[in-house]
Amino acid sequence: MTSRHVYDVELRPLLGSTFQPTGFPDLGAATFDRWDEDGTTPALLVESVQSMANRLEATAWDRGAAAPATEVDGLPYVRVVRAGTEDFLTSSRLEAHRLASPFVRTAKLDGQDMEKVIGDRLGLAKDSPLDYRRMAEAVLALDPFCLIHGVFFSQKSWLGQPKFPRAVSAVIEAHDVRRVVSGGRKSDHVRHQLDKDGEGGGTAEGYGSVPFSRVEWTARRIVASFAVDVELLRSYGLPPAATELLESVALWEIRTLLSRGLRLRTACDLEVVADAVVRSGSPLPGADELAARIRELIGEAGDSLGAGGPITVAWKG
Helix, strand or coil: CCCEEEEEEEEEECCCCCECCCEECCCEECEEEEEECCEEEEEEEEECHHHHHHHHHHCCEECCCCEECHHHCCCCEEEEEECCCCCEEEECCCCCCHHHCHHHHCCEECCEEHHHHHHHHHCCCCCCCCCHHHHHHHHHHHCCHHHHHCEECCCCCCCCCCEECCCEEEEEEEEEEEEEEEEEEECCCCCCCCCCCCCCCCHHHCCCCEEEEEEEEEEEEEEEEEEEEHHHHHCCCCCHHHHHHHHHHHHHHHHHHHHCCEEEECCEEEEECCCCEEEECCCCCCHHHHHHHHHHHHHHHHHHHCCCCEEEEEECC
């Protein structure tokens, strides 16, 4: 029985040979020495685990329709609207903290505080261990994606602070990297001289021609790695159809992300060189096969998914 699926996918820049990696405040690009059989190799973090988690989760949301993608439509989630106008604001699929988001917790469901609704459903009790099976069942009926991508309820007023770790992870690295230094100039075709009196009209306001430098990178190898922790999903003791549903959604997100292309930034557009190499587990199925199986499993999971579809709550602010 597979305990986890692990895949490696070779990538390359879509245009030219250079790419722009992720950057961090006060740090810039994340470079490191990677150990291999020949010693150390200069390497670079192209996309972090946390950023890849966001990109995977985004595959299941249709931004244009402000609704879930059709392939996962029918799974429960919390839809947040503005109290009084019913205008859509956000959802547990969009918020960084998912069900633990303040927009979800401080909203009301049929006049009741969502923080109390969630706390009651989790079944937290004084002087009692956290019942992860019951809590997983409750989270599954509110938003199954919280069991795939994780959620941490850090409410001081609650009797316990449940945490569900991420079951699907990914990262993109570049190996044997070199810096590519270039530059350019922002040109002003109208204002040829800047205001020397310091009364406005200078570069701070966007006027003038300004030279700049930039650093991109090139690499011998760029690889995306994905892991789905199936054993973690099984540990929640959910019905078999529900567990397989979570696993299938995670695999569908990976396949969908790869099939849509990886335009991570303006100067970082990557394409897949070859299909996913299996390091552990079973081969990565096609998107259509996974989507069909997800539809079947939604039906088989039945009541464990609650009413299915959106749970609409009103946020007043």
